[in-house]
Amino acid sequence: MWKEFKQFISKGNVLDLAVGIIIGAAFGKIVSSLVGDLLMPIIGLIVGKVNFASLFLALDLGTYENIDAAKKAGAPVLAYGNFVQSVLDFVIIGFAVFIIVKLANKAKSPAAANPTTKDCPYCLSTIPLRAKKCAHCTSEVPA
Numbered sequence: 001m002w003k004e005f006k007q008f009i010s011k012g013n014v015l016d017l018a019v020g021i022i023i024g025a026a027f028g029k030i031v032s033s034l035v036g037d038l039l040m041p042i043i044g045l046i047v048g049k050v051n052f053a054s055l056f057l058a059l060d061l062g063t064y065e066n067i068d069a070a071k072k073a074g075a076p077v078l079a080y081g082n083f084v085q086s087v088l089d090f091v092i093i094g095f096a097v098f099i100i101v102k103l104a105n106k107a108k109s110p111a112a113a114n115p116t117t118k119d120c121p122y123c124l125s126t127i128p129l130r131a132k133k134c135a136h137c138t139s140e141v142p143a
């Protein structure tokens with residue numbers, strides 16, 4: 001059993017997956033910081049000096065100074081500001097992954113297949129690559 005586990009772990013795609021998960025987690029933290037620390041304050045300033053992280057609705061209809069005070073009082077809270085921030089995180093991460101996949105696909109261009117036909121230089125008809133005469137115009141085709 002240990003030998004099988006060692007073979008499974010040492011496969012390249014398992015290691016690639018582990019590296020991808022670790023880098024993805026780190027990338028997620030970077031994007032969360034980008035959104036929470038840089039973008040949301042700018043957006044909040046543009047919208048009217050709104051701190052999105054502090055936007056909430058207490059479902060018991062009480063008035064609370066902030067979201068922490070509402071939670072300490074035991075009030076059920078809809079933290080829609082955090083939700084807006086999480087959606088923005090998701091959109092940015094999704095767009096970054098889209099760009100990375102698009103660039104990777106562009107780098108992996110398919111190998112050109114060997115041609116099996118060519119055009120006759122006289123009548124421009126398609127003929128087999130090894131043809132010595134054109135079947136359409138009967139001209140001799142140079143090699």
